[in-house]
Amino acid sequence: MRLFHVGRGEATEEVPEIGTNIEQQWTTPYEGVLEWYSAECLFFGQMLSNYFPARPIGLIEFAWTGTSLQSWMPKQVIEECQTREAENTHPSSGIHNAIMHPLSKFTVRGVLWDHGDSISESDAMNRSEFHCATRGLFDHWRATFADSTAGDLPIGLVQLGPDSSVAVAEGTAPVRIFQMELADPGLYPETAMDKIFTAATFDLVDNITSSKDLFTKMFQAKRDVAHRLFTSAKEVVFSNENSTNLRMEISKADKAQIILEFSGDIKLNGSHGFAYATSLDDGNWTEAVVVGGEGRRVLLEPPPIEAKVVGYAIHTTPCLHLQCAVYDSNGLPLYPRVLPLPSSSPSTTVALGSKQFTLLMTTVYLIISNSAN
Numbered sequence: 001m002r003l004f005h006v007g008r009g010e011a012t013e014e015v016p017e018i019g020t021n022i023e024q025q026w027t028t029p030y031e032g033v034l035e036w037y038s039a040e041c042l043f044f045g046q047m048l049s050n051y052f053p054a055r056p057i058g059l060i061e062f063a064w065t066g067t068s069l070q071s072w073m074p075k076q077v078i079e080e081c082q083t084r085e086a087e088n089t090h091p092s093s094g095i096h097n098a099i100m101h102p103l104s105k106f107t108v109r110g111v112l113w114d115h116g117d118s119i120s121e122s123d124a125m126n127r128s129e130f131h132c133a134t135r136g137l138f139d140h141w142r143a144t145f146a147d148s149t150a151g152d153l154p155i156g157l158v159q160l161g162p163d164s165s166v167a168v169a170e171g172t173a174p175v176r177i178f179q180m181e182l183a184d185p186g187l188y189p190e191t192a193m194d195k196i197f198t199a200a201t202f203d204l205v206d207n208i209t210s211s212k213d214l215f216t217k218m219f220q221a222k223r224d225v226a227h228r229l230f231t232s233a234k235e236v237v238f239s240n241e242n243s244t245n246l247r248m249e250i251s252k253a254d255k256a257q258i259i260l261e262f263s264g265d266i267k268l269n270g271s272h273g274f275a276y277a278t279s280l281d282d283g284n285w286t287e288a289v290v291v292g293g294e295g296r297r298v299l300l301e302p303p304p305i306e307a308k309v310v311g312y313a314i315h316t317t318p319c320l321h322l323q324c325a326v327y328d329s330n331g332l333p334l335y336p337r338v339l340p341l342p343s344s345s346p347s348t349t350v351a352l353g354s355k356q357f358t359l360l361m362t363t364v365y366l367i368i369s370n371s372a373n
Contacts, residue, residue, distance in 0.1 A: 001049050002026045003037055006062040006103070010071070010094030018102040026058065037061060041365040043226030044112060044156075048367070051234075060106065060366040062099055069125070069133055071095045072364075077136035083129060100141075103366065108145040110237075110367035112229065113138075114158040130178045131191060138193060145366075154195045154237040156229045157183050159336070161201035162317040174280060176202070176313060176336035186247065187337065197236040199228035200333050202313050203273075203324040221321075228332060245335045246328050250310070251297075253342045258288070258300040258310065262326070266334075268293055270323035273334070274300055275314045276307035280338050285314050290325045298326060303341060311338040 005024035027033055029042065038061045045059045068086030070078065071094045077083075078092055085092055125133065142153040160175045185192040204221035235241045247263035274288035288310060292299040303310065313336035318324055326334040 001029060001045055001057045001059065003029055003033055003042075004058065004060045005033075005037065006060065006099055008064050009098035010091065011098035012091070012094070014074075014097045014101040016102060018099070021099060038063065038363065038365065039222035040114065040158075040225050040363075041112065043223050044229055044365070045367070047226060047230040051230075051238075057367065060103065060108075061363070062103075062365075063363040064095065067095060069130075069137070072100065073133060073137050074101070074140050077133065077140055081129060081132035081136055083125070083133050086125075100364070101144075104141075104144040106145065106366065108141075108153065108366045110154045110156070110233075111141060112156040112158070112363075112365035112367070114363040114365075127174065127178055130175075131182065134178075134182055135193060138196075152195055154197065154233065155193075156233060157196055157198040158225060158229065159198060159200050159202070162205050177280060177338055180336055184245070184335065195237060197229060197232035198335075199225055199232060200313065200335055201225055201228075202317065202336070203319050203322055203333050205317065205321060231330065231332065245332065246326065248312070248334065248337060248339065250339055250342060253303075255302055257291070257302055258341075260298045260300065260310075262296045262298070262334075265296055265329050266293070266298070267327045267329070267331070268298070268325055269327055270319055270325055272319040273312055273324040273326065274298075275311050275318075276303040276309070277311065277314075278306055278308050280309065280311070285311065287315075307341060309338050309340055312336060314338070 003024065004026050005022075006018060007021050007023040009021040024033065029037070034042070041059050041061050045057055049055075049057045067090045070083055070086045070092040071090040073081075073083065073093060074096045075093045083092070138155055141155070145153060157179060159179050179198070181188040181191040182193055183196040183198040185194075201221070204224055246266065249261050250258065251261040252259035268290065271290040272287065274290065275285040276288050277285045286304055286307070288300045288303065290298055291301050300310070312318075312326070312334055313324070324333055328334070
């Protein structure tokens with residue numbers, strides 16, 4: 001396995017070569033590099049190398065905390081999606097022009113796309129804009145990276161994690177659902193893309209007291225993130241299957257209780273993670289405590305009278321470390337989702353298009369399978 005690292009850079013126009021932005025040429029994973037190279041990328045690469053022991057693996061890391069999705073998008077995608085400028089100091093297409101465009105000359109066999117640990121509450125992007133922007137970005141990578149199989153380029157999507165700066169659910173709930181709409185054909189056949197594997201991260205930290213505390217605890221959880229990504233990749237990419245994450249439906253709903261039915265056996269690690277609200281855009285989510293469950297069923301306390309939807313992994317930090325309510329038989333958490341309560345009309349309760357936000361991006365990892373020796 002060989003490692004390559006690209007430093008930060010922005011440009012107003014596409015540049016042909018990565019040039020002076022290279023901070024580490026191809027190298028072995030020796031101790032000096034391991035001190036600062038991405039743990040998530042390394043762990044995933046190690047798992048990939050163990051799975052394909054005869055195949056050389058190269059990893060390219062580029063990371064920039066706090067950058068917006070717009071700064072990673074090529075100009076043509078911004079124009080097609082009519083994407084507005086993000087309210088930060090990074091210009092639209094700046095990172096694409098200086099970093100991602102010249103990297104497209106590499107023979108890339110996969111991408112890990114880490115959506116970061118935070119969002120901004122500024123009004124910059126809604127559901128349709130997010131779908132268009134992310135789909136356009138992924139399609140562009142698949143069309144431009146120098147690989148004969150680029151049309152099927154696998155992309156690993158790390159879901160939005162916990163965030164010390166956002167104390168309530170507003171913003172977080174839509175983002176996680178938007179991500180799942182692009183990554184899970186089983187749940188969202190009309191919006192999901194092919195060959196997208198994913199990992200949930202909302203349950204991988206304990207109490208967060210500061211941004212530094214968040215960074216430290218998420219760093220400690222990187223092996224778990226890589227494991228979840230690789231487990232999903234084995235299903236979606238290597239076995240050509242849809243995600244096998246648990247499916248959930250409401251089997252009973254009345255004033256006394258809500259009974260949820262799952263597609264497989266579950267393990268209850270805690271009582272937190274579910275919540276009620278009037279819609280997905282409602283920032284006032286009320287926790288729905290688990291009162292029992294076994295086998296494939298979970299019983300929730302009854303919802304408030306005004307509640308129209310029940311959601312999972314809605315709050316910014318829905319539980320402490322590995323203590324959310326529902327995990328599958330492999331120890332993977334139930335992915336974020338929102339369901340209308342039976343007394344409501346699905347077409348009116350799960351309204352996904354009005355809330356706007358800025359998603360702050362951090363990292364992309366490129367996987368090279370025939371460029372490193």
